[in-house]
Amino acid sequence: METIQEYSTDLVPRLSSHARIVGRDGRVERYDESSAPNPAVTVFPHNEDDVAEIVRYCRERGLKCFAQSGGHGCRIKNHNSIDVVICMRPLNQVSVDESQHTVTIGGGTVVGELIDGVAEKGFEVATGLVNSVGAVGSLLLGGLGRYVGKYGMGIDNLVAINFVDAHGTIYRNVDGVTHPDLWWAMRGAGSAFGIVTQATLRIYPHSNNGLSWTCTLIFTNPSKETIERTFRAIDTTEFEGNMCILFFFAFLPPTGHPSLVVALWFSGSESEAEKAWERVLDPSLEPDFKKYDLLPTNRLNDANEAGCIMGMRRPSLGMGIERLDVAAFHEIWDLWLEFGGNEDAEGSAIFIERFSKKKSLEVSDDATAFSRFHRGIMYEVTCSPAYKDSALDHKVGEFTANVRDILVQKCGDPGKVRTYPAGAGSNEPLENIFGEKERVQKLLSIKKKWDPENYWNAFLGL
Structure with a gap:
């Protein structure tokens, strides 16, 4: 398919009424344009079901899709082969549970929105140093930020995630009990396994007022x-x-x-x-x-x-x-x-x-x-x-x-x-990123289970 009209005719009826599609002239800019996708269309889902439906649509038609939140990730492998970008920004809800000391965010939430949401309720959260970066994207690959010394890395504060796999199936409330291997892999290499549509994190009461x-x-x-x-x-x-x-x-x-x-x-x-x-x-x-x-x-x-x-x-x-x-x-x-x-x-x-x-x-x-x-x-x-x-x-x-x-x-x-x-650079050996060969082999075996065709291309695309 080459025109936005053709995409719209086939895909729009499968999505919720608030989802929208734009052509190349509406492409969302990235922080690094050197390997930015140039998709035929960018789709703005309204909810998790939309995300899953877009993935299913692309798989049925042999298209490559790519999820983008803040758009700050570098070195997107095979960026020229991406047909559809899923702009996650509409999924930017922030919900604080004060009694449980947790916050639940949508997959399109950026760091500034997360900080604002928890600060309003008197809390702080382990997150990144730049407001416009996607909170989930930065979190899945470690989650470094100024609160690392107080609360640990971002991935150490994850409680659960909702996740769309390479076949367009939604898995809700994924954690160490429901999917232990996937939970282990997602916390550090999450972008290789699917699209996180929702994440719940621990938060902490304000210190020093x-x-x-x-x-x-x-x-x-x-x-x-x-x-x-x-x-x-x-x-x-x-x-x-x-x-x-x-x-x-x-x-x-x-x-x-x-x-x-x-x-x-x-x-x-x-x-x-x-x-x-x-x-x-x-x-x-x-x-x-x-x-x-x-x-x-x-x-x-x-x-x-x-x-x-x-x-x-x-x-x-x-x-x-x-x-x-x-x-x-x-x-x-x-x-x-x-x-x-x-x-x-x-x-x-x-x-x-x-x-x-x-x-x-x-x-x-x-x-x-x-x-x-x-x-x-x-x-x-x-x-x-x-x-x-x-x-x-x-x-x-x-x-x-x-x-x-x-x-x-x-x-x-x-x-x-x-x-x-x-x-990491596009050709960085996985051992330089994740450590010893045994750990890399474990990651690759989990990858083979959840994305056997390597639909998401690599460990490093954000």
Whole structure:
């Protein structure tokens, strides 16, 4: 089929009255357009039954479909073969059960909607750092966020899911009792097994009256000595469960000067925060800009949205590292400066995150597909090129490969590469993502049971 009229004639009668279909001119943009699908149609389901019906329709006609929520996932395999995108955004309901300390969200809910929903009722939830990211998509591949140190990873807080398999069958209230193998696999590799239409998570009463301390430091045109001293201060700070940090290289508007930005977070009082972060707050580091805030839960991610403009080419590459080798990051800084000097590439950045992993490591290694292999990693690094001209694709490949090689050789163990699922490249060996071969084999055997034809293509499509 080639026209929206043909899709509409056949599919619309099978869906609820509020579902809608748009053609290529209505395609939903993605954060990374370098591997974005260009579907003949995008379908906006109104409920779970619509999602299942769309999958059944596509299977009957030999079409490939793909579910999209926030649209921030990178590296979609076989994106050119996708005929139908299921935009999950209409399924964005957030329902808080205050007595059970749980929240149930639709598969199209984004992080900001989840945070707003639970904050309104006096709770906080383990979720991501960017409001516009799909909550379920980021959750299924681990679920890193500022509350990891307090409550564990997002997948550790999942209670149950509703799920549509590759045949268009709905499974409701899937958990460790009803489907133990699937439950194990979904928590860490969920996007490989089907479409999650609903998820229930544990939530927690507000601490510190729902306020968190934040501080942003900016070093403009930093010297290598400044980078070294700042990195050393970060690396020698003892991380507790109520702390996390995001620091990155970016060309900051409006001047476009290359900068080191350090964003600190602490769940607690200002005096406690300043003591915990005293090494990074050392006045002798002399940042060009410093701003403190006490922010409510639903405002914590506001500043991160500036880096999430849709429609750019962003074939990011992420991995975990064991140590913050300063010489390695001097090399990465130089590579980033060179690549960012290309016309239209000034939005490119290098992101580094650190969380306390103590709570996450309390979880048994057999509990989820996301193993201790990655749970205890010290830092998460993402090389994030951003540009619009596809002519830069070759340079981008060289840039990200060079950054990756430096990280592997100087910041980790070359014999044990660790890659966070959401940031893995399209050809990343599964052992680098999930750990030992036995775990990978278990995943593949569960995959064969639930998606024997590999309809969903791969472990990494979000």
